[in-house]
Amino acid sequence: MNHRFLQIHPLDNVLVALTDLDSGENIQFQDKNIILKNHIAAKHKFALEYIPKGGIIYMYGSMVGKAVHEIPQGAVLTTSNVHHEANTFSEKTETTDWEKPDISKFKNRTFDGFYREDGQVGTANYWIVVPLVFCENRNVEIIKQAFVEELGFSKPNPFKSLVQQMAELYKRGKKEAIEALEVTQVLEKKDQKLFHNIDGIKFLTHQGGCGGIRQDSDALCALIAGYIHNPNVAGATILSLGCQNAQPAILQEKINKLNSKLTKPVIILEQQKEGTEQQLLSLAIKQTFLAMTEADQIQRKPAPLSKLTIGLECGGSDGFSGISANPAVGHVSDLIVALGGKSILSEFPELCGVEQELINRCVDDTIAKKFSKLMIAYAASAEAVGSGFDMNPSPGNIKDGLITDAMKSSGAAKKGGNSPVVDVLDYTEYATKAGLNLLCTPGNDVESTTAMAGSGANIILFTTGLGTPTGNPITPVIKVSSNSKLAEKMPDIIDVNTGGIISGEKSIPEMGEEMLEHIIKVASGEMKTKAQLLEQDDFIPWKRGVSL
CATH class of the missing domain: 3.40.50 (Rossmann fold)
Incomplete structure (x- = not known):
């Protein structure tokens, strides 16, 4: 991987900046000599070649947008010159092959869990x-x-002590001393x-x-x-x-x-x-x-790893999420499936544009048709109230390089790895089949994680590029950073940093295997997630109206 910019798929006509690139800089890529027309911030995309007005933007080998007006070679892609455009989908057209990952390191591994009848x-x-x-x-x-x-x-609350100190200073007429107070971390009580x-x-x-x-x-x-x-x-x-x-x-x-x-x-x-x-x-x-x-x-x-059901979630995504954190989580999903366990991929608004790929991965036509039906119904309900999947990217997503829903979805879908889709579940349906399951939920982080726990997930992997303080009351949520800057800035919420993929220090399979080792420790009760330590017990049921 070139550590300054990246073409994700050979069919892509844009490159992703892996670090800040200066306007006027000369970029050499294959047989092309590209002079950058703008400053390109890390995570953002620029044109590999001249794109005419109405021209299609390709990333991950898929359509992710259309040019609003002509985009010169080397120009940055923004919401001003690109709008959402996604691939259409139909019935199952082919059966895709899956090459299982090497599971020799994990074949006989166990986690210490609680058996139910x-x-x-x-x-x-x-x-x-x-x-x-x-x-x-x-x-x-x-x-x-x-x-x-x-x-x-109960968890010790350092802010309670802070308020007590402020109240005491105020009583003593020393209001000006309050600004100098610092929060003192209260040690957790042991064996209570x-x-x-x-x-x-x-x-x-x-x-x-x-x-x-x-x-x-x-x-x-x-x-x-x-x-x-x-x-x-x-x-x-x-x-x-x-x-x-x-x-x-x-x-x-x-x-x-x-x-x-x-x-x-x-x-x-x-x-x-x-x-x-x-x-x-x-x-x-x-x-x-x-x-x-x-x-x-x-x-x-001790329980075999086949007893794990892994929820796959992303929130506060950035332009690196689909390159580092999501593919690494996808490798974990493939490992779990190969070991006989279950994984759950949700957030249907963030599968926009990759439907045909997922349909072709469905193990039979019945499952494929159910997925199509749910996607069509969800999209129609959004459009009926004047919205649509194209409005899914948040201001934070856009600021960090995800400027269309199809662009965001193509990266988000990488969390599902490459294994066959064994079942499609409507909201609140429970995962019972070993393999990759698709679950109809909103893209809203908490509504989606709430739903995955309700469908049987006993661990949730949650990728983020911006930092999202989200957890679940009953299912440990492992927060995965797409970039090292975030992991360094917000170590209190990040459990696993996949930034090494961006820097070239780690491969996606290596990072996936490290993540599975982390999962085993959390699943065994040997390690608490940051969300558990912070008591992030978020629970929001989905009202089946529109929630993107």
Whole structure:
């Protein structure tokens, strides 16, 4: 790899700047002598050849845009001279071959996980408390206040000490001294946990369950059922008001659909039946505590890597994401699939333009048709309200080189590696087939990670080029940086740095194997992710309206 610029695919008519390039600089590429017409910031693209007005822009060997007006050779690509244009797609036209990666290093490896009676294995052991409707959020918060510190799950808060110091200075009339205060990191308490085999009690508040369309409350119940069924969950306490759309009977129906013989404890309490809030909360707290004493009896045991289900996510992407972090995650996906495990690729708005490739990778026509149907329906729902997939790139994406949705999607799809697509799942459907699964979710980071955990992911790989403070309550989220500058600037949120691919120090397979080693440590409870340490327990159910 040339460490100053890169042509990703031989068919591409643009080059990617790997470092800042000066206007007027003479670039030699193959038999071309290119004089740069503009300053090209790292991560941005410039024309390899003259592109006429209406000319197609190619990256990753695919159409990613169209020239609004002519673009001279060596000129930078921007939102002013390029607009979104993507490949169309149809039925399955061919069957693609897959060359499995070498798995000899990992074939006999294991992780220490929590076995469930249905055969799934968790990478963690959490108890969850979830309201069926937003009316119960306050009661959930009261339970949280009662449990977390007393059970030893609370995290020391250095900012609490900062506020105490500021208050004391203000009382003493020394307001001017406040600016000089520094945050002192409070050491984490050791061996304070009452339950040593439970990783935490998590509280999944939300704004749904009533007042919207019935499809949204049904989907909420299906999502919560998926969380209960997830192998990282030991059991659940569910609070219902009683009169809401998301009824306990619907939740039970969704649980039975996933596992009619579920043996996990699920405590469901209804406020309008129990009487006063004190009666409801006393009962919820006592029953939850007693159930957690049983959940604490389960211990980690060695499990094959085939028991891993890896969620594949990107957020705060940059112009390097599709070159470093996403392909490295794609190699991990291929390794997991070759080992007999599952991976889940979501964010359908960020698969725009690569649909035909994914359709051809589907193992049969039925799965391919389901993918097409979901993509068409999603795109139509966006257009119906005056939006579209072309509006998906965020200001941060555009600032760092992802100027069209097709450009962003071509890089985002690299997280799915090269393995066949064994199943296509609609939102809240659960992954049951070993191999690569496509899951219909928005591109919104938290809605997508929320959905993947609900579909069975017991580890999530999350790539970012800009820095995204996102996690999940029950599934460890490993944050992967696309560039070394980000990893150095925000070490508190980044777990793995793939910037070595950009500098030429690491290959994509080498980085993928390093990442799998990291996964094994996290899955075994030997290492916590940065998202876990920061308690980034983000949970946002998707209302099936438009959310890009």
